[in-house]
Amino acid sequence: MIIDAHGHVSAPPELYQYRSLLLASRGYHGKGSPGIGDERMHQGVRRHLDLLKNVGTDVQFLSPRPFQLMHSEQPESIVRWWVEANNDFIARQCRAYPEVFRGVCGLPQTPGGSIQPCVEELERCVRDHDFVGCLINPDPTEGTGLMPTLDDEFWYPLYEKMVELDVPALVHSTACKHFRESYSAHFISEESIAVLNLCKVESRVFSDFPSLRIIVSHGGGSVPYQVGRWRAHRFREQESNPSLESFDESLRHLYYDTVLYNQESLDLLFRIVGTDRCLFGTENPGSGSSKDPATGAWLDDLKPVIEGIPWLSEADRGRIFEGNARAVFPRFRVSAPV
């Protein structure tokens, strides 16, 4: 079975019109609804289903389109309503196509707000919609302010709920309002910041929550590529405290997805963090839905790219394509085909 752990919802324009209305009214007229009928819901996902079938993906975990999540907008009520509308729409698609989709919820994160609404939305999505995980945006200020880093106890109520519900989180930032950084560049910055803060020697997250599972999107940002710098830093720390684990060992507290659109980067990721920490992900259709003019191949058709890495064993591929996702997302319970 091929499990794509990183996909985003395909919805008709009515969903995004609802977002525009919330922004225009700032919630003055109440929550309202996107008002999407079943036929429009099916139309919105038809091409998405064809794409997955064509690349041989059996199951994809669906979350909201992150760059649309508008976590930094005000008032907080419109952020919450918008996130709920996304999650409810994903739940409908999961119920309509249970053999293909499982839900990963967005959380109503806001720059100055409490983490409690996120805890409640996670519980609602898991209990009511049978979702299997959640997204965490490390920077709901969207490039405009300061947020506690992911090792800060600010996040602990969410981690406690994740452990209680036995669901993982996918670290994935949202929009970016900073003029020097596109949202896509901000994804990579925030993933790097997340890895470095969760892996630093001062972080107590994985000793306080030994069963917590966090996947970092897009191959862990820049960290695998820059690993020499971080190894050097840890070697200096070990000079005064030889009992510290190596930086490479710290990296292995986390998981990483394969949403990297070239073989060289995937090869590096597998070598640095190990194939037992990597989950197949493509974000298809999404940022990588572009054809290489030289080969005619879609960049987000990553199954043949991974199969083409010669040093991977059958066991490695089995872990990447299926086994790790089953271990990290235990609420995904579909049996393997016999």
Ligand SMILES: [Zn+2]
């Ligand atoms: Zn994504």
